[in-house]
Amino acid sequence: MKPVATLIVRRGGAHEDPSWSRFEIAYEPGQSVLDGLRRIRIETDPNLAFRYSCINANACKECMMSLDGKVVYACTARLEPREMRLEPLPNKPHIRDLVTEIAPPDERLTNHSR
Amino acid sequence: MSGVPETIRLKTDVLIVGAGAAGISAAIAAHDAGAEVTLVDRSLIGRGGATVMAQMTVAVGLGDEVPDDWRNHFADTIKAGRGLCDERLAAILCEDAPAAIRQMDEWHVGWARHPDGRLKQAEAPGHDRPRCVYVDFLNTGPAVSRTLRTQVQRRPLIRRIGDLAITDLVKEDGAVCGAVGFSVSSGQPVTIAAHSVIIATGGLTRLYRRNSASANMGGDGCALALRAGAELIDMEFVQFFPIGHLAPRLIGMDPIMWDPFRYKLGGRLLNAQRREFIGDYDLHENGRYRATRDVATYAILKEVEAGRGSPAGGVYLSFQHVPAAMLREAFGPVIDRLAANGIDLTRQAVEVAPMAHYHMGGIRVDPCFQTRVPGLFAAGEAVGGANGANRLSGNAISEALVFGRRAGLSAVARARAAKALAWRDAAAFAALALLDGRAAGGGSANPAAIIDRLQHVMDDHAGPIRNEKGLSAALTEIVTLARALGAAPPPAQTGFDTVRLDWFDARNMLLVAEAVIRAALARGESRGAHQREDFPALDSGWALNQVLRMESAHLVLEKIACPRIVAREAAQ
Numbered sequence: 001m002k003p004v005a006t007l008i009v010r011r012g013g014a015h016e017d018p019s020w021s022r023f024e025i026a027y028e029p030g031q032s033v034l035d036g037l038r039r040i041r042i043e044t045d046p047n048l049a050f051r052y053s054c055i056n057a058n059a060c061k062e063c064m065m066s067l068d069g070k071v072v073y074a075c076t077a078r079l080e081p082r083e084m085r086l087e088p089l090p091n092k093p094h095i096r097d098l099v100t101e102i103a104p105p106d107e108r109l110t111n112h113s114r
Numbered sequence: 115m116s117g118v119p120e121t122i123r124l125k126t127d128v129l130i131v132g133a134g135a136a137g138i139s140a141a142i143a144a145h146d147a148g149a150e151v152t153l154v155d156r157s158l159i160g161r162g163g164a165t166v167m168a169q170m171t172v173a174v175g176l177g178d179e180v181p182d183d184w185r186n187h188f189a190d191t192i193k194a195g196r197g198l199c200d201e202r203l204a205a206i207l208c209e210d211a212p213a214a215i216r217q218m219d220e221w222h223v224g225w226a227r228h229p230d231g232r233l234k235q236a237e238a239p240g241h242d243r244p245r246c247v248y249v250d251f252l253n254t255g256p257a258v259s260r261t262l263r264t265q266v267q268r269r270p271l272i273r274r275i276g277d278l279a280i281t282d283l284v285k286e287d288g289a290v291c292g293a294v295g296f297s298v299s300s301g302q303p304v305t306i307a308a309h310s311v312i313i314a315t316g317g318l319t320r321l322y323r324r325n326s327a328s329a330n331m332g333g334d335g336c337a338l339a340l341r342a343g344a345e346l347i348d349m350e351f352v353q354f355f356p357i358g359h360l361a362p363r364l365i366g367m368d369p370i371m372w373d374p375f376r377y378k379l380g381g382r383l384l385n386a387q388r389r390e391f392i393g394d395y396d397l398h399e400n401g402r403y404r405a406t407r408d409v410a411t412y413a414i415l416k417e418v419e420a421g422r423g424s425p426a427g428g429v430y431l432s433f434q435h436v437p438a439a440m441l442r443e444a445f446g447p448v449i450d451r452l453a454a455n456g457i458d459l460t461r462q463a464v465e466v467a468p469m470a471h472y473h474m475g476g477i478r479v480d481p482c483f484q485t486r487v488p489g490l491f492a493a494g495e496a497v498g499g500a501n502g503a504n505r506l507s508g509n510a511i512s513e514a515l516v517f518g519r520r521a522g523l524s525a526v527a528r529a530r531a532a533k534a535l536a537w538r539d540a541a542a543f544a545a546l547a548l549l550d551g552r553a554a555g556g557g558s559a560n561p562a563a564i565i566d567r568l569q570h571v572m573d574d575h576a577g578p579i580r581n582e583k584g585l586s587a588a589l590t591e592i593v594t595l596a597r598a599l600g601a602a603p604p605p606a607q608t609g610f611d612t613v614r615l616d617w618f619d620a621r622n623m624l625l626v627a628e629a630v631i632r633a634a635l636a637r638g639e640s641r642g643a644h645q646r647e648d649f650p651a652l653d654s655g656w657a658l659n660q661v662l663r664m665e666s667a668h669l670v671l672e673k674i675a676c677p678r679i680v681a682r683e684a685a686q
Contacts, residue, residue: 013608013609014609029363030362030363030364030365031363031365032365032366041562041612041616042560042562042563042566043563046560046561046562046563046612046613046616047607047612047613048612049609049610049611049612051610052329053157053158053161053162053163053328053329053330054162054166054167054328054329054368055328055329056364056365056366056367056368056369057166057167057366057367057368058366058367058368059166059167059255059256059368060157060158060161060162060166060167060328061161062157062158062161062162073366075365075366076365076366078365095299095609095610096608096609096610097610099299099609099610101299102158103158103159103276103277106270106274107158107159107274107275107276108275108276108277108299109122109275109277109278109297109299109300109302109304110300112124112273112275113122113123113124113304
């Protein structure tokens with residue numbers, strides 16, 4: 001049997017009761033957690049929300065999230081053939097799924113539209 | 115709840131779309147010239163885009179390392195461009211670069227220096243002398259981004275808005291009067307009335323599966339400009355970075371990281387027989403780094419095609435002849451990051467292969483960085499022409515800083531001359547209908563899967579080596595994908611709607627991919643980054659630029675003479 005990485009992902013918006021999705025992806029060594037999430041968007045669930053920009057350079061710092069209770073960059077966290085639990089950052093306002101509001105307050109639209 | 119979400123309305127003198135080095139430079143210049151500026155990005159301000167990912171080189175004729183002059187930099191830029199550069203833009207790039215680089219130094223970007231205070235300048239392929247400043251280690255992009263972010267934050271009158279995706283420009287009386295888009299985080303439609311709009315959205319490397327840029331480099335700027343009536347130029351010239359990392363797989367490292375290693379340490383590019391092969395194609399490297407990107411890309415792909423590639427489908431890059439102490443001195447902590455990925459360069463070669471890296475083509479502008487649409491400007495990689503058929507290492511950050519500043523000043527001049535804002539809701543009706551759910555014709559396909567498919571098609575058929583059959587097949591496939599995507603986005607959902615963002619990205623990417631392919635099909639010769647298997651030779655009759663525009667929803671191509679500024683001496 002081929003090894004499988006299982007991503008258990010916190011879903012839903014800021015004011016909804018949390019639910020969890022379970023995604024199984026074929027495991028290959030040398031993939032990041034972000035690689036796994038992007039594959040899910042293409043193959044299984046286009047609606048799964050997470051932030052990223054630079055993909056794998058650890059340069060943009062946008063893909064911060066919580067993996068098994070620890071804050072990581074999804075692009076530098078290694079995908080592993082086991083259950084991995086992903087949640088949004090605990091200390092930032094939650095938007096949806098794995099996305100939180102991480103922009104400085106004066107760079108948010110809500111503070112420029114009155 | 116009402117079905118139509120409330121539209122947020124903003125206004126400004128100068129709207130800048132894209133907050134990399136070009137956009138931020140434009141914002142600073144426009145602000146300091148007295149304009150009210152709004153800087154928006156679909157990602158976070160100063161984090162997305164290509165700037166933050168730059169590894170090392172920034173080309174500038176400073177003369178700190180060895181005597182130099184901007185004219186030498188210009189001559190090398192023109193030579194690398196294989197006869198197609200817009201010399202007016204190339205001259206601006208090279209002439210303004212020293213001041214831009216000194217300005218960044220005053221802003222404490224941290225350029226690497228000699229003990230006596232002179233900036234260190236590395237030699238990169240295609241430059242006739244050491245010319246490229248950098249920030250150690252592999253830190254140029256993050257340092258440039260951080261420095262510019264700090265400067266823009268010190269100017270509180272520059273309104274900065276992240277997570278705002280611009281979907282269309284709006285025109286009134288033939289001139290741009292603003293833009294519409296949506297808040298990525300809330301989904302709300304947004305209108306921004308402006309006297310001038312500067313597109314600084316970078317390139318289109320996301321069209322390709324193997325690429326070195328960030329997720330938002332899907333050619334949005336080219337698509338916005340085309341739909342607004344502006345022209346694109348040199349779309350067929352996509353630069354592939356010859357030695358993108360291929361294997362063993364690395365986590366958390368930029369695939370273009372091997373270039374700095376080559377600048378500092380040379381390194382050897384080897385085929386499956388472990389033989390240096392670049393000499394078979396153009397020039398001998400002998401452990402130095404000499405071949406320009408177009409030549410190296412071509413040589414690597416031809417070795418692979420001839421069956422002399424590495425197991426993963428590239429070639430080897432070896433530093434095994436470099437002592438461990440020298441590796442450590444040149445790259446310090448990077449050596450540890452490689453070790454964490456199980457790579458010891460003293461014991462093994464890595465596998466590398468070309469990947470999409472930069473777009474020489476882009477939006478056609480005049481030397482004031484204005485398009486043919488009044489009020490619409492462009493800056494940075496989004497501009498086409500300055501680098502012709504092949505860009506020199508190090509010119510991308512320089513042009514971002516220089517073109518950004520120039521475009522910012524031009525945009526202010528137009529805003530000053532204007533009276534009241536020309537915005538009219540009726541002019542924005544169709545664009546807004548796509549955003550507030552009134553437009554019909556949405557497909558049900560997964561736009562992320564459409565983008566994935568498009569990236570494979572472009573890698574397979576519109577890479578550095580092309581032919582008519584493959585390009586035609588790609589065109590057919592794009593039509594199919596566009597039909598699957600549909601004419602309107604899926605219904606909006608609450609909060610960070612990824613499907614909607616992917617839909618608008620796919621809409622732009624399909625249009626821009628078509629522009630690349632049509633220009634590549636028409637150019638029946640091989641030159642620089644565009645190599646046709648069915649037209650393998652350079653044809654002097656093709657020393658021309660191709661311009662694309664949209665006429666009643668169709669792309670139209672036209673050939674024009676390359677803009678020159680000096681009488682060129684006969685090449686041979």
